[in-house]
Amino acid sequence: MNENMQQYLDKAQVLIEALPYIQRFNRKIIVVKYGGSAMVDEDLKKQVIEDVTLLKLVGFKPIIVHGGGKEISKWVGKVGMEPQFINGLRVTDADTMEVAEMVLGKVNKSLVQHVEELGVRAIGISGKDGGLLRVDKKLSGGEDIGFVGEVKKVNADILYDLLEKDFLPIVCPVGMDDDFNTYNINADDAACAIARAVKAEKLAFLTDIEGVYKDPEDPKTLISELRVDEAQKLMADGYIGGGMLPKLQNCIDAIENGVSRVHILDGRIPHCLLLEIFTNRGIGTAILNGEESRYYHGE
Ligand SMILES: Nc1ncnc2c1ncn2[C@@H]1O[C@H](COP(=O)(O)OP(=O)(O)O)[C@@H](O)[C@H]1O
Numbered sequence: 061m062n063e064n065m066q067q068y069l070d071k072a073q074v075l076i077e078a079l080p081y082i083q084r085f086n087r088k089i090i091v092v093k094y095g096g097s098a099m100v101d102e103d104l105k106k107q108v109i110e111d112v113t114l115l116k117l118v119g120f121k122p123i124i125v126h127g128g129g130k131e132i133s134k135w136v137g138k139v140g141m142e143p144q145f146i147n148g149l150r151v152t153d154a155d156t157m158e159v160a161e162m163v164l165g166k167v168n169k170s171l172v173q174h175v176e177e178l179g180v181r182a183i184g185i186s187g188k189d190g191g192l193l194r195v196d197k198k199l200s201g202g203e204d205i206g207f208v209g210e211v212k213k214v215n216a217d218i219l220y221d222l223l224e225k226d227f228l229p230i231v232c233p234v235g236m237d238d239d240f241n242t243y244n245i246n247a248d249d250a251a252c253a254i255a256r257a258v259k260a261e262k263l264a265f266l267t268d269i270e271g272v273y274k275d276p277e278d279p280k281t282l283i284s285e286l287r288v289d290e291a292q293k294l295m296a297d298g299y300i301g302g303g304m305l306p307k308l309q310n311c312i313d314a315i316e317n318g319v320s321r322v323h324i325l326d327g328r329i330p331h332c333l334l335l336e337i338f339t340n341r342g343i344g345t346a347i348l349n350g351e352e353s354r355y356y357h358g359e
């Protein structure tokens with residue numbers, strides 16, 4: 061067999077290996093939280109969008125919930141304010157809220173544009189549209205941090221309707237309270253609330269670190285399988301900081317409320333989503349309930 065033919069056969073083999081995963085997730089909802097560096101780097105952005113589009117085209121039902129924290133901070137700085145975070149949440153006064161909503165709206169439409177370019181119908185909505193995300197004011201450690209929302213209600217019907225009509229929903233983390241004031245929602249919180257509401261099969265957080273470390277200073281301490289009680293202990297013992305705190309809390313919340321699979325993936329790895337879903341490589345950190353394993357039986 062010549063070298064060319066072997067290359068084609070290898071490609072065919074990759075597709076065949078994906079078959080059981082395609083069957084397992086067929087018509088299942090997968091929520092992808094898209095944030096961190098993978099949003100800033102244009103090549104990575106293209107690859108993430110390609111991955112999600114491919115998931116859609118092979119019969120999954122993906123929903124993208126995006127962040128844009130770095131972009132918001134850039135623009136907050138440009139208008140002469142200083143970005144401020146408490147426990148991974150942005151302190152959001154009225155001016156910051158205005159900037160955040162503008163930036164997130166722009167990010168949302170640019171993602172729609174990328175997906176549409178690949179021939180898949182995408183609809184970009186914020187949590188304001190159709191009352192998708194209703195919030196209460198969220199405090200951080202008892203402290204008032206401004207217009208930061210805690211999701212209290214998700215209108216899942218909008219998402220079901222869009223999926224039913226074969227659209228790829230792309231959600232930006234802005235919502236309203238009962239008095240129709242605008243709130244900034246941490247995108248991890250929004251993704252978790254949505255995954256719970258639609259009973260997603262999988263929730264994948266794409267971020268800019270390999271996964272959860274026991275010791276953030278030591279890459280050798282990356283945790284591949286993290287059980288809920290272990291995660292709680294890591295947080296209580298102070299091993300988790302910054303934006304990883306709300307992320308891990310949301311992972312636990314999702315897994316304890318009916319989302320079957322929850323993963324933190326390194327969005328800097330090209331095609332990390334495809335690798336996680338279609339191969340047995342076990343990248344990133346899987347958050348698990350009880351004794352289950354991140355690997356499916358028979359793998
Ligand atoms: N134990 C830990 N393991 C991994 N990351 C951690 C840990 N503690 C703190 N972090 C920080 O959390 C960050 C991820 O959160 P964040 O920057 O908010 O991600 P995103 O923007 O993707 O939501 C990492 O880049 C890292 O600096």
Ligand SMILES: CC(=O)N[C@@H](CCC(=O)OP(=O)(O)O)C(=O)O
Pocket residue numbers: 094095096126127128129130132148149150152160208209233244245246247248303
């Ligand atoms: C309240 C709060 O913190 N909101 C976030 C919303 C965007 C976000 O979460 O973006 P990433 O996922 O890219 O970090 C913020 O203003 O940065």
